[in-house]
Amino acid sequence: MRTWLCLVLIWLPAAASDSDQKIATYSKAVAGRPRESHLQNQLALAYLHKMRETVDFSYLDKASALVEGVLAGDPGNYEALRLRAEVQMERHEFVQVAEYAEELTRFAPDDPANWGTLGDASMELGRYQVAGAAYTKMLSLRPDLASYNRMAWFQFVHGRVPEAIENLRNAIAAGSSKPANLAWCWNDLGNIYLKTGHIAEAEISFAAALSAFPGYYPAYAGLGRARAAQGRWRDAIEAFQHAQATVPMPEFAAALEDVYRAAGNLTQSGKERDLLDAIDKMNRATGERTNRTLAVLFADHDRNLERAASLVENEVQVRPDVYTYDALAWVRYQQKRYPEAEAAAAQALALETPEPAFWYHAGLIAKALGKAEESARLLGRAKACNTALNLCLLH
Numbered sequence: 120m121r122t123w124l125c126l127v128l129i130w131l132p133a134a135a136s137d138s139d140q141k142i143a144t145y146s147k148a149v150a151g152r153p154r155e156s157h158l159q160n161q162l163a164l165a166y167l168h169k170m171r172e173t174v175d176f177s178y179l180d181k182a183s184a185l186v187e188g189v190l191a192g193d194p195g196n197y198e199a200l201r202l203r204a205e206v207q208m209e210r211h212e213f214v215q216v217a218e219y220a221e222e223l224t225r226f227a228p229d230d231p232a233n234w235g236t237l238g239d240a241s242m243e244l245g246r247y248q249v250a251g252a253a254y255t256k257m258l259s260l261r262p263d264l265a266s267y268n269r270m271a272w273f274q275f276v277h278g279r280v281p282e283a284i285e286n287l288r289n290a291i292a293a294g295s296s297k298p299a300n301l302a303w304c305w306n307d308l309g310n311i312y313l314k315t316g317h318i319a320e321a322e323i324s325f326a327a328a329l330s331a332f333p334g335y336y337p338a339y340a341g342l343g344r345a346r347a348a349q350g351r352w353r354d355a356i357e358a359f360q361h362a363q364a365t366v367p368m369p370e371f372a373a374a375l376e377d378v379y380r381a382a383g384n385l386t387q388s389g390k391e392r393d394l395l396d397a398i399d400k401m402n403r404a405t406g407e408r409t410n411r412t413l414a415v416l417f418a419d420h421d422r423n424l425e426r427a428a429s430l431v432e433n434e435v436q437v438r439p440d441v442y443t444y445d446a447l448a449w450v451r452y453q454q455k456r457y458p459e460a461e462a463a464a465a466q467a468l469a470l471e472t473p474e475p476a477f478w479y480h481a482g483l484i485a486k487a488l489g490k491a492e493e494s495a496r497l498l499g500r501a502k503a504c505n506t507a508l509n510l511c512l513l514h
Contacts, residue, residue, distance in 0.1 A: 138165055138168045138169040139169070141161075141165040141168070142162065142165045142166065142169060145158055145161050145162035145165055146162060148161075148162075149162055156189045156192070156193060156196055156198070156199065157198065159185045159186075159188065159189050160185070160186070160189060160196075160198045160199055160202055162185055163181075163182040163183075163185040163186050163189075163199075163202050163206075164182070164202060166178040166179070166181045166182035166185070167179070167182045167202070167205060167206070167209070170182070170209070173366075174366055174368070176209075179206060179209055179210070182202070182206055183203075183206045186199050186202045186203050186206060187203075190203065197226070197227065200219070200222075200223060200226075201223065201232065201233070201236075203219060204216050204219040204220055204223065204236050205236075207219065208236070208239065208240065211243075211409065211437055211438060212437075213240045213243045213244050213437060213438060214240075214244065214437070216236065216239075216240040217237060217240040217241060217244060217246075217249075219236075220233055220234075220236040220237035220240055220253075221237060223236070224237060224253075229260060230260075231256075231257045231260040231261040231265075231266060232257075232265075234253045234254070234256045234257035234260065235253070235254070235257045235265060235266065235269055237249070237250075237253040238250045238251075238253035238254040238257065238269055238273070239269070241253060242272070242273070242276070242440060243438050243440055244438070244439060244440065245439045245440040245441070247273075247276070247277070247470065250273060251273055254266065254269045254270045254273050255270075257269065258270055262289075262293070263290075263293050264290045264291075264293045264294065264295045264300055264301070264304060265290075265300075267286045267287070267289040267290035267293060268286070268287065268290045268303070268304050268307065270286045271283040271284075271285075271286035271287040271290065271307065272307070274286060275311055275472070275473070276441065276470055276472050277470050277471070277472070278470060278471035278472055278473055280311065280315055280473055283311055284308065284311060284312075287304055287307055287308045287311070288308070290304045291304050291305065291308070298331050298332040299331075299332045299335065301328075301331040301332070302328040302329070302331040302332035302335040302338060303328075303337075305324050305325070305327040305328035305331060305338070306324070306325065306328040306335065306337045306338050306341060308324045309321045309322075309323075309324030309325040309327075309328065309338065309341045309345075310341060312324055313341065313344055313345055313348070313505070314473060314474060314475060314504060314505055315473055315504055315505060316504065316505040318345050318348055318349060321341065321345045322342065322345045322346075324341075325338040325339075325341040325342045325345065326338075326342070328341075329342075334365060336361070336362040336365035336366050337362070339358045339359070339361040339362040339365075340358070340359060340362040340370070340371060340374070342354075342355075342358040343355045343356075343358035343359035343362065343374060343378070344374070346358060347374070347377070347378050347381070348505075350381075352378050352381050352382035353382065355374075355378045356375065356378050356379065356382065359371055359374050359375050359378065360375070363375065367394075367398070369395055369398045369399070369412065369413050369416055370412055370416060372391045372392075372394040372395040372398065373391070373395055373416040373419065373420070375387075375388075375391040376388050376389075376391035376392045376395065376420070379391060392420075395416065396423075398413075399413060399423070399426065407430075408429070408430070408433045409430060409433045409434040409437060409438070410430045410434065411430065411431050411434045411438070411442065411443050411446040412446075413427070413430055414426075414427040414428070414430040414431035414434070414446050414449075414450055415427075415431075415445075415446045415449055415450075417450075418446075418449045418450045418452070418453045419449075421453050424450065424453055424454055427450045427453075428450050428451075428454060431443065431446045431447045431450050432447070434446070435447055441466065441467050441468075441469065441470055441472055441477070442467075442474075444463045444464070444466035444467040445463075445464070445467035445474070445476065445477045445480060447460075447463040448460045448461075448463035448464035448466075448467055448480055448481065448484060449476075449480045451463060452480065452483060452484050452487065455487075457484060457487045457488050458488075460484045460487075461481075461484050461485070461488060464477075464480060464481040464484050465481075467480075467481070468481055473504045474504070475501045475502075475504035475505040476501075477501075478497050478498070478500040478501035478504060479497075479498065479501040481497045482494045482495075482496075482497035482498035482500075482501060483498075485497055
């Protein structure tokens with residue numbers, strides 16, 4: 120699943136200190152010329168980059184304050200209007216982002232970024248026809264890494280794997296002056312290969328991502344999943360540890376809980392379980408109400424189901440795409456609310472997305488409802504996506 124960055128193809132700093140340097144440079148410039156909106160916008164952009172690098176959302180608040188300040192004095196400032204949409208995207212205010220993006224496409228129809236933003240928000244809202252049209256327009260305006268990558272994502276979600284792979288290779292061939300963008304595309308390609316059972320090709324792609332941008336933590340997580348699929352527990356643990364050391368995301372703790380258990384290290388597995396619960400405790404303290412990733416992780420381990428249900432029920436109100444419906448189906452299954460699970464699974468499978476977990480979850484739901492033939496068909500589709508079904512449990 121793409122969960123954290125909301126489908127926004129981002130720029131990450133070429134070095135760990137680069138965003139800090141930009142923040143320092145633009146902070147000084149803003150202090151010297153406080154009325155120059157361009158400098159404030161650039162400082163806001165630097166804060167956004169830092170937030171994406173560190174997952175520290177205080178930087179998002181700083182960026183938002185700057186952007187709103189610029190718009191208060193100049194409501195038509197185009198640069199700030201685009202940044203406002205980015206800020207709201209990070210806050211998962213997808214309906215608002217779609218409205219902003221539609222307005223921007225009317226104001227500047229030849230700016231491909233506006234069509235990309237509209238497509239991104241529409242994907243999250245399950246408005247796939249709008250997303251496809253927006254990405255097509257973006258690609259026609261500027262066939263580059265960002266537009267090819269987005270079109271590849273749209274095609275994968277619609278079950279068009281060869282086309283998705285071709286567009287990701289187009290994105291990689293288009294290149295970027297920012298190595299992290301290239302790593303993003305290699306990582307996406309690795310994930311497609313992983314989900315469709317091409318483990319060797321997945322490992323090559325994740326390694327290419329790390330070569331393009333050393334330390335790129337999503338690629339380490341990808342390597343962890345690929346190695347777990349092969350039963351290479353020690354190698355999987357090492358890869359997930361690299362990812363977790365960079366950004367301690369809940370899915371890494373959950374994956375390490377699983378692979379440590381599979382490797383026979385129950386003590387360390389328990390520590391990762393405790394870490395996952397600690398992360399959720401911190402999230403509760405900050406008032407987090409939506410988190411489909413965490414909901415799935417809890418459902419995978421059949422625990423904290425009341426919390427999982429609350430998170431995904433709130434998520435489906437703001438992010439009704441196929442991934443959220445799969446999360447809802449899985450939580451309802453673990454709650455033994457099988458008819459509701461079946462209804463949600465039908466929504467998740469509507470586009471024939473080749474996510475092995477979707478079909479696996481739906482197959483177990485059908486089995487629980489006594490639909491043996493349907494269950495066999497759905498579980499067969501899961502195996503057709505990827506014969507290493509333990510991938511379904513390692514997010």
